Amino acid sequence: MDERTKDILKNRLDEENYQKLTQIDNPRVHECIAKYVELGNPRSVFVCTDSAEDIRYISEKAIRNGEESELAMEGHTVHFDSYDDQARDKQHTIILVPQGVDLGQIIRTKDRQGSLDEIHEIFKDLMKGKELYVRFFCLGPTNSEFSVLCLQLTDSSYVAHSEDLLYRQGYQEFIRQGRDARFFKFVHSAGRLDERNVSTNFHQRRIYIDISDDIVYSTNTQYGGNTIGLKKLAMRLAINRASQEGWLTEHMLVMGIHGPHDRVTYFTGAFPSLCGKTSTAMLDGETIVGDDIAYLRKIDGEIRAVNVEKGLFGIIQGINSQDDPLQWKALHSPNEIIFSNVLVTEGGGTHWIGRDGEVPPRGHNHSGEWYIGKKDAQGREITCSHPNGRFTIQLKALENLDPTLDDPAGVTVSGVVYGGRDSDTSVPVEESFDWVHGIITKGASLESETTAATLGQEGIRAFNPMSNIDFLSIPIGKYIQDNLNIGRNLQNPPLIFSVNYFLKGKEGKFLNEKNDKKIWYKWMELRVHTDVPAIESPTGRMPMYEDLKRLFQEILGEEYRQEDYDRQFTVRVPENLAKIERIKKIYQTQVSDTPKILFEILEKQKLRLEKTREQFGDYVLPEKLLS
Ligand code: SPV
Ligand code: MN
Numbered sequence: 001m002d003e004r005t006k007d008i009l010k011n012r013l014d015e016e017n018y019q020k021l022t023q024i025d026n027p028r029v030h031e032c033i034a035k036y037v038e039l040g041n042p043r044s045v046f047v048c049t050d051s052a053e054d055i056r057y058i059s060e061k062a063i064r065n066g067e068e069s070e071l072a073m074e075g076h077t078v079h080f081d082s083y084d085d086q087a088r089d090k091q092h093t094i095i096l097v098p099q100g101v102d103l104g105q106i107i108r109t110k111d112r113q114g115s116l117d118e119i120h121e122i123f124k125d126l127m128k129g130k131e132l133y134v135r136f137f138c139l140g141p142t143n144s145e146f147s148v149l150c151l152q153l154t155d156s157s158y159v160a161h162s163e164d165l166l167y168r169q170g171y172q173e174f175i176r177q178g179r180d181a182r183f184f185k186f187v188h189s190a191g192r193l194d195e196r197n198v199s200t201n202f203h204q205r206r207i208y209i210d211i212s213d214d215i216v217y218s219t220n221t222q223y224g225g226n227t228i229g230l231k232k233l234a235m236r237l238a239i240n241r242a243s244q245e246g247w248l249t250e251h252m253l254v255m256g257i258h259g260p261h262d263r264v265t266y267f268t269g270a271f272p273s274l275c276g277k278t279s280t281a282m283l284d285g286e287t288i289v290g291d292d293i294a295y296l297r298k299i300d301g302e303i304r305a306v307n308v309e310k311g312l313f314g315i316i317q318g319i320n321s322q323d324d325p326l327q328w329k330a331l332h333s334p335n336e337i338i339f340s341n342v343l344v345t346e347g348g349g350t351h352w353i354g355r356d357g358e359v360p361p362r363g364h365n366h367s368g369e370w371y372i373g374k375k376d377a378q379g380r381e382i383t384c385s386h387p388n389g390r391f392t393i394q395l396k397a398l399e400n401l402d403p404t405l406d407d408p409a410g411v412t413v414s415g416v417v418y419g420g421r422d423s424d425t426s427v428p429v430e431e432s433f434d435w436v437h438g439i440i441t442k443g444a445s446l447e448s449e450t451t452a453a454t455l456g457q458e459g460i461r462a463f464n465p466m467s468n469i470d471f472l473s474i475p476i477g478k479y480i481q482d483n484l485n486i487g488r489n490l491q492n493p494p495l496i497f498s499v500n501y502f503l504k505g506k507e508g509k510f511l512n513e514k515n516d517k518k519i520w521y522k523w524m525e526l527r528v529h530t531d532v533p534a535i536e537s538p539t540g541r542m543p544m545y546e547d548l549k550r551l552f553q554e555i556l557g558e559e560y561r562q563e564d565y566d567r568q569f570t571v572r573v574p575e576n577l578a579k580i581e582r583i584k585k586i587y588q589t590q591v592s593d594t595p596k597i598l599f600e601i602l603e604k605q606k607l608r609l610e611k612t613r614e615q616f617g618d619y620v621l622p623e624k625l626l627s
Contacts, residue, residue, distance in 0.1 A: 186229025438496025477593030
C-alpha cells in the first residue's frame, strides 16, 4: 500500500476494519476504497469479511438506521424507495465513452472525462454522517472460469444487505487472488435521505458506467435496479468484458425443464422486465437455476451457462397462491426476505396488487400513509403496492432450486427462448429454423410493450434485442454478431424459440391463461430431443394440435380445444410483415454496424410470408400449412 493510501485508511478506519483490509494484498482495492472514503467523507467505514457476525451487523444496521423495518413474520423486512424512485432511471443511466468511441445512437453515452468530473463533484461529502459498507463478492459460481470478482462500496445498508441475499461471497477469493485479482468496482451513495429514510435529491440521480475503468457510480437513488452494483450495473461492465473475451452476458433465466423418464433439459430465456421471466423460472414441476442474468460460454463444443446470482429480486405484483404456488409458499415462510414497495398493514402483514384476498383499506407503502382511493400530486390513483414492487430472497429458500446452481462448469444449454409483450403478432410458441434464423428473427428482432419496470410511459412497443437493450455497453451490431458467433461450429447448437404470453384476441382479451406457458416449455423440451414433429410456418416451426392437446391433458388436466389452438396459432401475416419493416428500419437507420446477414434473413422471412399470403390469405390456420 502506498503511503498516502495507508494514511487515509488508517485515519478513516478503526483498527479492526483496517486490519480486515490489509488481509487483501491488492493495492487497487486499497486505493479505490481510500479514494471514495476521502471524497464521500462517511462518518465510519465497515468492512465486511463475510463472517456470520459481519453479515448480521449489516442486516441489523438496515433496521436500526431505518432503511428496513421488521414485519410480523420472522426474517421478513420491508424497504421503501421514494415515490419518485421506483424503477430503473434509464434517462440518467449512461455509459461513459472516451473521445472517438461510438456506441451508436440508441445507447445513451456521454463524454467520459466531463462526466467523471461531474460525478466526482456530486460524490463530494455525499456520504457525510453515514456509514460506508465495503463488500466483496463473486458473480457466477466461485472457483469457476465464469467467476467475476466485485468490490462494492455503498452507504446504504439496504443495498449491502440485498447483495448478501443475491450474490456469492468474495472476501476469501480476494485474499486468495491478491494482486492478480481483476474486479469490477461499484460506488454508491443514496445521498441525502428524508425522515422516511428515502433518497430525495433526484436532480442529482446518476448511474454512470465507466467501461474503461470497470467501475460504476450510482448516486441519489435507492431502487435496487439503480443501486445494487452486482445486478444491472455489473451487467453493463460484463457485456463489454464478455465481448472482448468471446463469451456472452445475457438478460436470461436459466432453468431445468423436466421431460419424460427423469430427463432434465436446460433452457435459458430472455424477457424484458415485467414480462414473465421470474414466473417462468419458477414454474412448478421444473427447477430454477436463475431468473435474471446469465453468463454463457462456449466450452468443449457446447454452450454452457451459469446464473450470475444466487437470489431473486422478483416482481411481487400478481403473485397468488393459485398461479405461483412456489413463490407464494416462500413468501409466507419465515425466510430472510426483503419486501420492497409493498403495502404494510398495522400488524406488520403485507399486501400487493394481485395477491389473494381483499385489499386492506389502509396501511403504509411507498407513498407514506395509504388508504384505498389515495391519489398522488398528479391526481393518479396510488395502488396498494407499486407495480414494480419486489421481494429479495435467496434461491436456497426455494423448493424448486436446481442442484447445479453452484456448479463451476455451469449447465449445458439445449434451448434458448426469447419472449416479449406482444399483443398481436407472434404465436405463443415457435421454434426457429436454425441458430442464425433464431438470433436474427427472434432475438435481434424482439420488441416488447413497455412496463412499469422503468420510469416512463407504459404500453408502447419498444425495440429490445435479446431483452438486453437497457444494458448494452457495446455497439448493437457487434452485440448481435457476438450472439451469432457463439452458435458457430457447434455440433448441436441449442434450439432457439420464441414465446408470447401476451397475445390478445380481437376483443382485447388474452388468448392464453397464465399457466399455459407450462405446456410451451414441455413442448420445447420434446423438440430438443426430436420427440414430436412440428408444422413449418413462414416464421418457424409450430406445435401440432395433437401434441399440445395431450400435454394440456397430462400436465394441467385440461381439455385443450381445437378452436383455442386455431386462434392462438393462426399465422398473422400482415402483423409479421409490418414487424419486419419496423425492425429493418431500425437496423438501417439507427444502428450503423448491423451485420449484413440480418437483412438477408429478414428478407427471406418476408418472401416466405408473402408467398404464404398469396396461397392462403392474411390469417392462416396452422392446418393449411400441413400439406
Ligand atoms: C429488471 O428490471 O430487469 C430487473 C429488476 O430484473 S432491476 O434490478 O431493476 O433491473
Ligand atoms: Mn432483469
